[in-house]
Amino acid sequence: MIRPVATTREMTGMPTGRLAVWWVIASEIVIFGGVLGSYIMHRIGHPEWEYQAAHTNTMAGAFNTVVLLTSSLAAVLAHNAAEQKNGPKAARFLMLTCLGGFIFLVVKSVEWTNEIHHGYTLASSTFWSFYYMAAGLHGLHVIAGMVIMLFVAADARKNKELQRVENIGIYWHFVDLVWIFLFPLLYIAK
Amino acid sequence: MSDTAHASAGSHGDHSKHYIKIWAILLALLVVSVVGPIIGEKLEHGGTINHHMRLILTLITAFGIAIVKAFMVVKHFMHINLEKKYVTYMVTAMVGFMLVFFGGTAPDVLEHEGTHWENVSAKEVVKRGQAAGAAGAEHHGGAAHPAEGSHVPAAPVEQEVKH
Amino acid sequence: MSSTAHGHAASVGNGHDAPAGHHHNPGFIEKYLWSTDHKMIGFQYLFTGMAMALIGGFTVYAFRMQIAFPGMSIPGYGRVTAGDYNALVTTHGTVMIFWVAMPVLIAALGNYLIPLMIGCDDMVFPRLNRLSYQIFLVSALVLISSFFVEGGAFGGAWTSYPPLSSKSQYNLTGVGSTLWVVAVALEFVAFLLGGINFVTTVMNSRAPGMKLWDVPIVVWMIVLASILFMASVGPLVAGAVMLIFDQNFHTGFFDPVKGGDPVLWQHLFWFFGHPEVYVVLLPAMGIVAEVITVFSRKRLFAQRTVIMTAIAVGIISFFVWAHHQFVAGIDPRMANVFSVTTLIISIPVAEMVFVYIGTLYGGSIRLTTPMLWALAFIAEFLLGGVTGIFLGASGADIYFHDTYFVLAHFHYTFFPIAFIAVFAAITHWFPKMFGRTLNETFGKVHFWGTVIPFNCIFIPLFVLGVRGDHRRIYDYRHFPDSMQAGMQDLRVFATLSLVVLLAFQVVFLVNFFYSMFKGPKAPANPWHANTLEWAAPSPPPHGNFPEGLPTVYRGPYEYSHPDRKEDYWPQHIAPEGA
Numbered sequence: 055m056i057r058p059v060a061t062t063r064e065m066t067g068m069p070t071g072r073l074a075v076w077w078v079i080a081s082e083i084v085i086f087g088g089v090l091g092s093y094i095m096h097r098i099g100h101p102e103w104e105y106q107a108a109h110t111n112t113m114a115g116a117f118n119t120v121v122l123l124t125s126s127l128a129a130v131l132a133h134n135a136a137e138q139k140n141g142p143k144a145a146r147f148l149m150l151t152c153l154g155g156f157i158f159l160v161v162k163s164v165e166w167t168n169e170i171h172h173g174y175t176l177a178s179s180t181f182w183s184f185y186y187m188a189a190g191l192h193g194l195h196v197i198a199g200m201v202i203m204l205f206v207a208a209d210a211r212k213n214k215e216l217q218r219v220e221n222i223g224i225y226w227h228f229v230d231l232v233w234i235f236l237f238p239l240l241y242i243a244k
Numbered sequence: 245m246s247d248t249a250h251a252s253a254g255s256h257g258d259h260s261k262h263y264i265k266i267w268a269i270l271l272a273l274l275v276v277s278v279v280g281p282i283i284g285e286k287l288e289h290g291g292t293i294n295h296h297m298r299l300i301l302t303l304i305t306a307f308g309i310a311i312v313k314a315f316m317v318v319k320h321f322m323h324i325n326l327e328k329k330y331v332t333y334m335v336t337a338m339v340g341f342m343l344v345f346f347g348g349t350a351p352d353v354l355e356h357e358g359t360h361w362e363n364v365s366a367k368e369v370v371k372r373g374q375a376a377g378a379a380g381a382e383h384h385g386g387a388a389h390p391a392e393g394s395h396v397p398a399a400p401v402e403q404e405v406k407h
Numbered sequence: 408m409s410s411t412a413h414g415h416a417a418s419v420g421n422g423h424d425a426p427a428g429h430h431h432n433p434g435f436i437e438k439y440l441w442s443t444d445h446k447m448i449g450f451q452y453l454f455t456g457m458a459m460a461l462i463g464g465f466t467v468y469a470f471r472m473q474i475a476f477p478g479m480s481i482p483g484y485g486r487v488t489a490g491d492y493n494a495l496v497t498t499h500g501t502v503m504i505f506w507v508a509m510p511v512l513i514a515a516l517g518n519y520l521i522p523l524m525i526g527c528d529d530m531v532f533p534r535l536n537r538l539s540y541q542i543f544l545v546s547a548l549v550l551i552s553s554f555f556v557e558g559g560a561f562g563g564a565w566t567s568y569p570p571l572s573s574k575s576q577y578n579l580t581g582v583g584s585t586l587w588v589v590a591v592a593l594e595f596v597a598f599l600l601g602g603i604n605f606v607t608t609v610m611n612s613r614a615p616g617m618k619l620w621d622v623p624i625v626v627w628m629i630v631l632a633s634i635l636f637m638a639s640v641g642p643l644v645a646g647a648v649m650l651i652f653d654q655n656f657h658t659g660f661f662d663p664v665k666g667g668d669p670v671l672w673q674h675l676f677w678f679f680g681h682p683e684v685y686v687v688l689l690p691a692m693g694i695v696a697e698v699i700t701v702f703s704r705k706r707l708f709a710q711r712t713v714i715m716t717a718i719a720v721g722i723i724s725f726f727v728w729a730h731h732q733f734v735a736g737i738d739p740r741m742a743n744v745f746s747v748t749t750l751i752i753s754i755p756v757a758e759m760v761f762v763y764i765g766t767l768y769g770g771s772i773r774l775t776t777p778m779l780w781a782l783a784f785i786a787e788f789l790l791g792g793v794t795g796i797f798l799g800a801s802g803a804d805i806y807f808h809d810t811y812f813v814l815a816h817f818h819y820t821f822f823p824i825a826f827i828a829v830f831a832a833i834t835h836w837f838p839k840m841f842g843r844t845l846n847e848t849f850g851k852v853h854f855w856g857t858v859i860p861f862n863c864i865f866i867p868l869f870v871l872g873v874r875g876d877h878r879r880i881y882d883y884r885h886f887p888d889s890m891q892a893g894m895q896d897l898r899v900f901a902t903l904s905l906v907v908l909l910a911f912q913v914v915f916l917v918n919f920f921y922s923m924f925k926g927p928k929a930p931a932n933p934w935h936a937n938t939l940e941w942a943a944p945s946p947p948p949h950g951n952f953p954e955g956l957p958t959v960y961r962g963p964y965e966y967s968h969p970d971r972k973e974d975y976w977p978q979h980i981a982p983e984g985a
Contacts (some may be wrong), residue, residue: 058529059956060522060612068328070531070611076331077603077637080338084641087342088678092645092660092671095346095354099366100666102373116278120271127267130321134260176656179373180666183658187648227321234313238306242281341638341725348729348745349674351738358738365663373666 075221079228082195086232089191093184093239106181107244109174114165115241118158119233125154126230129223132210136220141213148207148219151226155200162193185240192236195229266320273309280305443533444949448540449519450840455547456511462551463502464909470495475895475902477882490579492881493562494554500565501587504683505594506547508825512690513636514543514598516832517605517629519840523940524623526614526957526979528950532604539600546593553586561587564879566676569661569669573653585654592647595640602633614939614979617959620711621978623938624963627714628693632686635721639682646675673735677728684820685724689717691788691828692759695781698831699763700964701936702778703770704974707964709762716755716762723752733801734808742801749799756792760785771967771974775934776850780831783858784823791819794869809879812872815865822861830857830915837922838929842946845926849918856911863904867897935975938963942979 061070097103132147166186176186199222206222209215284301287293293301318324324332356363356370442448465483472479473487480486487495518536522529530536553560558581563572567587571577578584609622609630649660650672659665661672692713700707707713729737729745763785772778794816797803807813830853837845876889883889883898932941939959943951957979965976 058527058531058533058950060527060529060531060608063527063612065613066328066610068331068611070607072327073611074532074603074607076327076334077606080334081599081603081637081641083335083338084342084638085644086641087339087345088642088645088675091342091346091349091642092353092649092675095350095671096666096668099354099356100370100373102370102377105373105377112278116274119274123267123270123274126317126321127263130263131260134258134263138258176652177658180659183649183652183660183667187652187658187660191645191648224322227317230321231314231317234310234317238277238310242277242306243302244281244285338638342641344725345642345674345678348678348726348741349671351741352670352674352736353668355738359740361736361738363663363668366666366668369664369666 069217071217071221072224075224078225082228082232086191086235089184089188090235090239093188096180096184097239097243100180103179103181104244106174106179107240109169109172110185110241111165111168112241114161115237118161119237121154121158121161122230122233125151125158126227128154129226133220133223136210136216139213139216141210141216144216144219145207145211148203148210148222151223152200152203152207155196155203158196159193162189188236189240192229192232195232199226199229263320266316270313270316273313277306277309277313280309441537443529443537445518445522445530445533445536446840446947446951448536449515449517451540452510452515452518452543455544456507456515459502459506459510459547463499463507464912466495466499466502467905468909470499471902471905473881474883475899477884489881490559490562493564493578494560494580494583496879497561497564497567497587498550498554501550501561501591503821503825504565504687505591506550508687508821509594509598510543511829512687512694512825512832513605513629513632514539514601516625516690516694516836517601517633520836520940521605521608521626521629522612523839523943523947523951524626524938525609525612525617526939526942526952526959527608527612528952528956530604531608531612535600536604539597539604542593542600543597546590546597549586549593550590553583553590556582556586558583563587566680567650567672568676569650569653569672573650573661575654585651588647588651588654592644592651595644595647598633598636599640602637605633606630606637613959614956615958617978620714621959621962623693624696624707624710624713625690625693628689628696628717631717631721632689635682635689635724636686639679639686639725642675643679646672649675670732670735670737673732674729677731678725680731681728682721682724685720687824688756688820689720691784691824692717694828694832694835695763695784696766697936697938698777698781698835699766700966701835701934702773702775702781703767704773704966705766705770706966707762708765708768710962710964713759713762716758720752720755720759723748723755727752727799730799730801730804733804739801746799746801750796753792753796753799760789760792775834776845776847776854777831777835779851779854780827780834783854784827784831787819787827787858787861788823791816791821791823794819807872809877810872811868811876811878814878815868815872818865818868822865826857830854833919835934836940837919838933839940839943839945839947841923841926842929842944843922843924843926844929844933845922846918849914853911853914853918856914857908860904860908860911864901864908867901871897932977935973937965937975937977939978942977 064070066073128147128150132144132151135141135143135147174182176183203222203226206215206218210219281302284293284298284305287301288295288298318335324335351358356366439447442451469481469484469487470492472481472484473492478486518530558575558579560580561567561572561578561584562580563578563584572584575581575584609626613622649658652658653660653662653667659667661667661669663669696707696713726748727745729741730749733742733745794812798807798813798816834845834850837843871894874891874894876883876894877886880886880889883895929945931943931945933945934941939957940947942957944953958981959978960980960982961976961978963978965978967974968976
């Protein structure tokens, strides 16, 4: 495909890719806003949920927060490297970010397996429905981010499309951000 | 220093120290947000503070700090302050729309009664769940699911009008 | 300066921005099915939308015949059972809104017009654009496939309120209900991708010299609609996930017995559902603005006001959603708030209508087919808007809710949007799209054959609604209140008018497809219009502007400028002496 001239124009003074990422984030805010809003309404209206929330594993959640924060650090360091035109270094940091996402998912699956074994499944009660649904939706975003990041890293290693390092980083920070809110909502509010 | 941290800002200096510092602060805040509610629980148990105070403590440490953390990530990692102004407006507007959604929906969903109406089913569920929780008997979550549709009243009578 | 189309094309080139190397001959698949060209993707959306409109038209034919002649074997369908009736009504609503109005108004016209009207050669993300159409196509196929699974297509109405939609013992459909939710969710993903593409394209890739106020109204409107869609659809995406879980995994998000709340779905749905009305209304308003200025040979009256008004409509539309739920058990205090906001939003919409009438005033009006459609839009939409006032007031709504009055009101807004404005757009841009001219006589026959039966359908339904006729009833013979003197006659009259309306669409299809291949060749600028798409040849080649991408020197509505001999002044023509 030949690149259209359209892709090279920058009327707003912002590169098109980054502008689009911000629009993606804008549309994601309302998706997660809908989930979290619905959850919060129910959580306040149903004080009995505290007995179920007591069974979530705060330490696993906290560990995962550390993992995601650290992977975000790696993502921003990748952007730092990309700024200095150091593609291979940026690619290495991106792989580190991916590793963070991977650890996150592993911890999550261990945690979920454990909870399901204790009988807390998707349909146990509406608290658990929200718990799995919100975290699952977030998990899908983690997976999507990791897949895209692998492609970006492959390009960055060859010093190609370095601006994408920042773009995927912004998306990853957003995924991190959602978790920053999910963590206290699902784990700490007991 | 952060105002030169952006690709489009022209300078290509190394900002890794700054990022690591932010990361360290975020981790410290995380510790506070985990430990805060635990201390609150301990204090309430010991009788130092009442339930109300504990809730406030949880709100501040868990959710107040989450907002601070979110703000730090948006500013220092996503560099929203270096983007064009409308990016901030756009993101804020989206958050604002969600607040509108919450404000419009919560009076019906969060509350279980209001002017001339009462959500009988929800109150029932709360009562049942709390009884089960207090008895410590709940094994599969408070409102253990009743058999589908058997003794369930044909649904949409959820909110009964009180005259 | 020559006023012929070729004269314009010669002045298009400004050198520094010329697209190069767009000369390769793609094969059939690459050209028609795997294309990244915005025009082809626009056509794909257009033809998919037209095909889906046939499904929407057929379903309405079947269930209206059942209402008029209950129990009869309907020609072309057979007997409509109660379950069929629900599925047909649901499919009609869903298809017409999500697979006809949205793809044609926003995706097809947006894809086709945006790059041409802002003077660039394609969208900024051509492959994302292609992906968006492919997801859309899959969503349409998923929806159609639900007809062929056990239990048939979803029968829980297009608003799909739980528990009707979440429990198969209520909606009497099996896996079809999940397929329906999946199809709608996929369609949202497609439009989110498309919307992001539209917005970034217009923000970043306008022709040199084109300031925000120089962007034609229709592009503004499509972009605003995309933003509205993006900002409102999120909660419903979340809701769709919850509904799928409720249907298949025994969760209780919307089940009061398990601690959920069915009213939550209504909020999630209408928080999207009401802005959605404006998502389709704004592009329709944009089309009408373009057509009216071109055929009044006059500047658009208060151009900036229209844009500001549209933005205001967009913002207010987020504050009105619960007026759909006045009888759903929402808190009466909130009902008051939403009544007030609903009445407020009619003000900016009315203002737009006044602006269009102001544009007509003193213009030299040409009653071409597109102009007729545009004028009909104003007249018919006005009726839809005015009847909305009754429904917005929560007191009156308690009486009118779920009657045919609501249905007629809704169709008086949506039919002008999804068909009248679309016909205006198709007849207006057809010469550009296919390089040929539609037959005017056939066009006018089709116009009158559509607009008159349209009113004949819905005016009786208003009357029925005021008499308390409840909607969603399969066989009125079981309800003596609804079988009073003359009521069934009105139903029969409305249904026969529908058949006439559907029959006249054949005229359009014949005209459309015949002219596409055999119509007289169209010049580049047959209507003597100003906007940039008319600077490209008809039909525009790949890359749109073979003589170099245009530069913009003025606003899009400089008609009948006193300093000029011609009554139009295209945006890309350099000022004399420049």
